Amino acid sequence: MEILNAFFSAFVDSSSAAFALAAIGLGVHFGYGGLLNFGQAGFMAMGAYGFSIWTAVVAPTENWGWHPIASFLSAIVVGIIAASIYAFILGLPTLKLRGDYLAIVTIAAAEIVRFSVRTTELTPITGGSQGMTGASIKTDIQEINPLPSGQYGFWVFEAGAYDTWVRIIGWSLVAVAVVLVWALFRSPWGRVVKGIREDEDAVRSLGKNVFSYKMQVLVLGGVLGGLGGIMYILPRALQPDFFATPTTFYLWTALLLGGAATVFGPVIGAILFWALLNGVRSIIGVAHEYGFFFGLSSTQAAQLSFVFVGIALMVLVVFRPQGIFGNKKELSFNV
Amino acid sequence: MNTAGPAPLVRNAIQWGGALLLALLLTLGLGMATATAATDHDGKTVASIQQTEEEESPYSFQGSMRDSDREPIVGVEVTVTDESGFSGTGTTDESGEWSVGVPTPGTYTVTLNVDSLPDGITLRDPAHESREFEIATTAQQGVLFAFGDPPSAQPTTDPGESETGSETPTGDDSETETAAEQPRGQGFMAALTQRAINGLFFGLLLALGAIGITLIYGTTGVSNFAHGELLTFGGIVFYATTTLFSLPIVAAIAITLVACTVFGWLHDFALFKPLRKRRVGMVQLLIVTIGLSIALRYFFQFLIGGGTQQLSINRGAAIAIGPANISTSVLIAAGISVIVLAGVAYFLTRTRMGKATRAVSDNASLASASGINVDSVIRTVWIVAGFLTGLAGLLYTYFIGGAIRWDTGFSIMLLLFAAVTLGGLGSAFGALVGALFIGLVTEISTLWLPADIRYAVALGILILVLLFRPQGILGRKERVG
Numbered sequence: 001m002e003i004l005n006a007f008f009s010a011f012v013d014s015s016s017a018a019f020a021l022a023a024i025g026l027g028v029h030f031g032y033g034g035l036l037n038f039g040q041a042g043f044m045a046m047g048a049y050g051f052s053i054w055t056a057v058v059a060p061t062e063n064w065g066w067h068p069i070a071s072f073l074s075a076i077v078v079g080i081i082a083a084s085i086y087a088f089i090l091g092l093p094t095l096k097l098r099g100d101y102l103a104i105v106t107i108a109a110a111e112i113v114r115f116s117v118r119t120t121e122l123t124p125i126t127g128g129s130q131g132m133t134g135a136s137i138k139t140d141i142q143e144i145n146p147l148p149s150g151q152y153g154f155w156v157f158e159a160g161a162y163d164t165w166v167r168i169i170g171w172s173l174v175a176v177a178v179v180l181v182w183a184l185f186r187s188p189w190g191r192v193v194k195g196i197r198e199d200e201d202a203v204r205s206l207g208k209n210v211f212s213y214k215m216q217v218l219v220l221g222g223v224l225g226g227l228g229g230i231m232y233i234l235p236r237a238l239q240p241d242f243f244a245t246p247t248t249f250y251l252w253t254a255l256l257l258g259g260a261a262t263v264f265g266p267v268i269g270a271i272l273f274w275a276l277l278n279g280v281r282s283i284i285g286v287a288h289e290y291g292f293f294f295g296l297s298s299t300q301a302a303q304l305s306f307v308f309v310g311i312a313l314m315v316l317v318v319f320r321p322q323g324i325f326g327n328k329k330e331l332s333f334n335v
Numbered sequence: 336m337n338t339a340g341p342a343p344l345v346r347n348a349i350q351w352g353g354a355l356l357l358a359l360l361l362t363l364g365l366g367m368a369t370a371t372a373a374t375d376h377d378g379k380t381v382a383s384i385q386q387t388e389e390e391e392s393p394y395s396f397q398g399s400m401r402d403s404d405r406e407p408i409v410g411v412e413v414t415v416t417d418e419s420g421f422s423g424t425g426t427t428d429e430s431g432e433w434s435v436g437v438p439t440p441g442t443y444t445v446t447l448n449v450d451s452l453p454d455g456i457t458l459r460d461p462a463h464e465s466r467e468f469e470i471a472t473t474a475q476q477g478v479l480f481a482f483g484d485p486p487s488a489q490p491t492t493d494p495g496e497s498e499t500g501s502e503t504p505t506g507d508d509s510e511t512e513t514a515a516e517q518p519r520g521q522g523f524m525a526a527l528t529q530r531a532i533n534g535l536f537f538g539l540l541l542a543l544g545a546i547g548i549t550l551i552y553g554t555t556g557v558s559n560f561a562h563g564e565l566l567t568f569g570g571i572v573f574y575a576t577t578t579l580f581s582l583p584i585v586a587a588i589a590i591t592l593v594a595c596t597v598f599g600w601l602h603d604f605a606l607f608k609p610l611r612k613r614r615v616g617m618v619q620l621l622i623v624t625i626g627l628s629i630a631l632r633y634f635f636q637f638l639i640g641g642g643t644q645q646l647s648i649n650r651g652a653a654i655a656i657g658p659a660n661i662s663t664s665v666l667i668a669a670g671i672s673v674i675v676l677a678g679v680a681y682f683l684t685r686t687r688m689g690k691a692t693r694a695v696s697d698n699a700s701l702a703s704a705s706g707i708n709v710d711s712v713i714r715t716v717w718i719v720a721g722f723l724t725g726l727a728g729l730l731y732t733y734f735i736g737g738a739i740r741w742d743t744g745f746s747i748m749l750l751l752f753a754a755v756t757l758g759g760l761g762s763a764f765g766a767l768v769g770a771l772f773i774g775l776v777t778e779i780s781t782l783w784l785p786a787d788i789r790y791a792v793a794l795g796i797l798i799l800v801l802l803f804r805p806q807g808i809l810g811r812k813e814r815v816g
Contacts, residue, residue, distance in 0.1 A: 036618065093802040100558060103621070104756050105801060108794035111749055115791035129787075130466055134442050236442050245749070249625050256622065299395075303637040310630025317622040318615055 006282040010274035012157045014235050017170030019273065022228030023254045023266035024177045025221040031260030032185055033217035034197030036103040039090075040225045040251050042110025043083050045243035047226025048233045049117055049126060050082030051075045056136040057125055061143070068143035075140065076230060083226025086113075087219040095214045107245060118240040127238065134237040141166070141234060163235060170231045174267060177224055182263045184220075193217055253313045259323030268324065276312075281305040396445055396468065397434035398478045400427050408456060412448035413478075426451075443468055445478050523782075525658035530778040532659050538774020539672035540734055541747070543727035545754040545766040546679060547599075547720030553696035553761035554709075554716050555607065557620045561628035562751060563744030565602075565721060567635055569595045569728025570739040574639070578647045591729050592722060599721015603714050611713075628745065636741035646737040668730040675726060676767060679719075683763055688715055696761055750777070750790060753797040759807030768808055773797075 010016050022044055029037040054075040060066040066074070090109055094102045117126040126132075145165045152164040159167065184190050195203040196210055204210050232242065250273065258269025281302055288301045316323075396415055400408040411427045415435045425435040437443060446465040447458065458464060458480060468478060548562050572594045576587035606627070610620060651663030683689040694702040695712045703709045731747075732739050740746075754773045758765025773793045780792040800807070 036621075093798065097801070097805050099618075100621075100760075101756075101801060101805065103558070104752055105798055108749055108753060108797055112791040112794050112798075115788045119785045119788045121785045245745075246629070249629060252622060252625065299641075300637050303633045306633035307630045307637065310626045310628070310633065313626030313629065314623045315626075317619050317626065318610065318613070321616075321619055 003279055003282045003286060007275045007279035008155075009157065010278055011271055012153070012159075012167060012171075013274065014163065014166045014170040014231060016271045016274045017167065017174050018228045018230075018232035019251065019254055019270035020174045020228075020267040021170075021177055021231055022225045023251050023258070023270045024174070024181060025224030025228065026251050026255050027260055027262070027266040028181060028217060028221035028224065030255070031262070031265075032181075032190065032197065033193050033214060033221070034099070035095075035214065035218060035221075036099045037106045037218075037221065038103045038245075038248055038252075039106030039108070039110030040221075041243040041245065041247040042106065042113045043086060043222040043225030044229030044232065044247070045110070045113045045117065045240075046082040046086045046222075046229070047079035048229035048238060048243070050079035050226070051230045052132050052137045052233065052238045053125060054078040055140055056132055059139075061140055068140040072140040072144060076227075079226050079230050080223050083222045083229075084219050087222030088215065091215045091218045095211055095218065107248070110243065110248065111245065114240055114243050126240070129240060131240050132238040137233065137238060138162075141169075166231070166234045169234075173227055173231065177227070178263055178267060185263075189213075249313075250309070253309060253316075256313070256316055256321070256323055259326030261327070262323070262325045265323050265325045272324075277305060277309060280308050395434050395436040396425075396443065396478050397432070398480065399432040400480055408452070410451060412451040414446045414448060415443050416446070417443045447480055526782060527779070529659040530782060531775060532661060534775035534778030535771065536665055536669045536672075536734060536774070537778060538771035539669055539676070540727050540731050541750055541754050541774050542676060542767045542770035543672055543730070544724045544744075544747075545751045545758075545770045546676075546763050547724045548751055549755045549758070549761055549763055549766040550692065550696075550716045551720055552755070553763075554692060554699070554713050555611070556617055557607065557624065558752070560621065560624040560748070561631060562624075562720075562724065563742075563746070563748030564628055564631040564635070565595070565599065565724040566728035566731065566744030566747070567632070567739070567741065568598055568744075569725030570732045570743055571635060571639060571728075571741075572725070573729045573732055574644055574646050574739045578644070581647070584648065588729065592725060595725020595728070596718055596722045598725065599717045599719070600714065602721065603717035607717070608710070608714075632742055632745055639739070639741055641741065643738050643740050646732055646739065648733070648737050664733045668733050671726070672730065675723065679723070679763070682719075688712070692716060750793055753793055757797055757800055757807055759809040762807070762809045765807055765809035772808075 022040055025043065026037060026040050029035040029040075054060070055071065060071040060074060061068055086109075090102075090106060094105045116122070118129040118131075120128050122128060123130075142162060145161060147161040147165050149161045151158050151160060153159055185194065192203060192208055193213055193216075196208075196213055200210055203213075229243070233239075254269040254273040255266050256269070257272055258265030258267065260266075284301045284304055396413075398413075400411055408431050409427055411433070413425050413427075413433050413435060414422065415425075415437060416422045417437070423435040423437060425433040427433040435445075444465060445468055449458070449464055452458075466478070544562065544566050547565065548559060551557055551559050551562075569591055572591045573587060576582045576590050577584065582590070606623070607620075610623065615623070649664070651667070653660045653662045654666070655661075681689075683693060691702065691707045691712050692715065694705075694707055695709055699709055702712075728744060731743065735743075750773055751770075754769035755766050756769070757772060758767065758769030773796075776796055777789045777793045780789050784792060
């Protein structure tokens with residue numbers, strides 16, 4: 001029961017929605033655009049910090065008397081703008097270079113963002129290494145919650161009014177993102193992008209501005225990552241160390257699990273990632289209670305689940321690189 | 336009560352098969368430790384309920400409290416609460432350590448009971464009396480309370496890092512010790528010399544690690560994101576041999592280096608050679624190394640726990656070079672690095688194997704056609720990389736003050752990549768230049784900028800260099816593509 005609970009709650013949890021959004025963004029980068037982004041956590045951080053600083057420090061509701069809906073929406077817009085500018089700055093020097101340069105620059109830039117926001121000097125704005133409390137960033141969204149307090153849902157999916165509200169917003173965003181990606185990548189624009197992924201020079205010889213297309217892809221995926229960052233912090237608090245390199249790596253696991261160049265792949269991958277991680281963790285936990293793993297602490301047993309994640313990622317990418325839904329022809333693994 | 340002893344946990348994990356009995360005894364010992372801790376609460380029923388919850392739940396907040404002389408502070412109460420009404424209390428034991436278990440992941444408020452502090456001890460930052468923390472992906476969240484006045488003589492020394500909540504409290508020991516080598520109030524030139532010397536040593540260590548990356552990249556095309564784990568492995572074996580098994584230092588070093596060399600060979604033999612045979616694509620290989628990195632890192636955490644382990648090694652006396660103070664162990668480490676780097680240079684330019692390595696780096700199919708056994712070159716490269724990176728890990732434990740963490744290597748992996756990219760991907764001498772540059776920049780930047788963003792400065796310079804000279808300092812243009 002405990003195991004099922006851990007496993008199934010990931011299907012509706014807002015963390016899965018946040019991961020799904022960021023993984024869709026990563027899928028736009030890598031699956032459709034062939035861009036090697038190893039710093040999706042940096043885009044998430046830009047979105048999350050843009051949102052939080054606007055809500056908690058600029059605080060339009062308090063300081064300028066805005067309606068909570070206006071300030072909540074404007075905070076999301078600020079997050080989107082922050083992620084776009086970040087994508088633009090990253091793309092400028094790297095998109096003309098070979099793929100692995102983008103990989104190194106994005107991973108380095110994500111860490112620069114994390115180191116910068118957690119520095120003590122910026123504590124009044126970013127909260128330094130402690131980040132920001134949940135209470136300070138939740139003011140507007142709590143204000144506009146239409147649900148009366150109480151419990152919603154059933155069985156393992158039950159949650160309080162606030163969590164349900166965040167889940168509704170999160171999964172709606174996921175739905176919008178899925179439709180957007182589906183529509184975009186069957187349009188002429190999307191075919192050009194996929195063409196760039198397959199053969200950049202061929203597309204260039206058709207007179208297309210490859211750099212500009214790549215930049216649009218980078219910004220689009222980055223914005224989705226930023227939205228994922230916002231959704232991830234809404235049910236909890238803003239913690240700078242969440243936006244570290246491992247988060248990007250988990251997103252890659254989720255993306256490859258579902259299938260990179262697919263519409264639903266990243267969503268299913270994100271759900272399965274959390275479901276399997278929590279499931280394995282609680283299986284190990286239960287096994288531990290029944291006396292397996294002699295002499296190990298339960299913490300150590302929990303760490304084994306991450307060892308499992310790493311091994312799963314390796315096995316997956318070697319034996320089924322296209323993921324659960326993917327089409328092998330759609331993947332270019334030789335950037 | 337996991338904090339009761341990370342070291343025993345390592346021991347039973349390492350001696351796994353043979354020492355089940357010992358493990359049982361240790362578990363008993365842990366149980367007894369928990370029992371004593373429970374009675375510390377003078378039989379308050381609430382407290383004992385909390386104790387049982389702690390044992391059931393893998394999630395906990397923990398930390399250790401030390402005063403400005405680094406003496407443990409005993410009997411300080413910490414309360415953890417959340418919005419749903421959960422409340423748990425912990426008290427620091429004789430070694431200043433505390434831990435409070437919580438039932439589920441989530442956001443909790445950690446409050447220090449100021450009244451329970453001994454006389455004369457105050458929080459360095461009163462705002463830290465009560466803070467919010469989240470337990471999400473890691474089961475144990477370290478919470479640090481810093482005491483005493485901020486050290487006035489060291490305005491730029493890592494205040495951010497030592498107050499980091501998410502790092503386990505002892506994690507700042509190393510940083511503080513490195514920082515303590517800084518001269519106090521001797522003016523700018525003294526600080527600059529000190530920082531430059533530190534940076535030079537750091538750069539040499541980075542070079543040892545980075546050459547492995549660049550050789551592997553040059554010969555196989557793989558950017559090995561699990562390279563930091565090779566470095567951590569060296570540190571951990573060194574920790575196990577010196578501290579857990581108390582071997583003499585020479586034996587410990589020898590065992591560490593042999594283990595790392597074998598570990599490097601094993602990478603190729605067990606993983607990358609079969610993948611080469613399958614003709615797995617470059618990006619797939621890249622992601623395989625990411626998976627390997629996650630798996631190894633958590634396996635290390637499984638072995639030595641989430642905290643910082645202190646090595647029982649003699650760090651040597653501090654000696655003064657001009658206005659700077661350097662501990663002899665760091666000097667020796669730097670000397671060893673220089674000798675080994677010279678050895679690598681000799682190997683690459685003068686020996687048959689070294690020349691073959693450079694040939695494969697240049698053009699693998701041409702090298703293969705002219706009779707070079709590419710597989711054996713790649714095997715050699717992995718062995719050399721394992722040896723060099725393991726040595727870097729061993730020496731790095733000295734550099735950061737005789738300590739090792741499960742993610743030591745991972746935390747500087749990006750600096751290694753920055754060094755390699757700066758110098759020019761695939762060029763061994765470029766990696767040396769890049770590493771020295773990165774080492775100097777990270778240390779010297781702390782003179783003007785907050786110390787906690789010094790790595791960000793190095794990575795920022797990497798991006799700037801890529802803007803103007805994408806092939807790196809010593810790289811060749813055709814690789815840019």
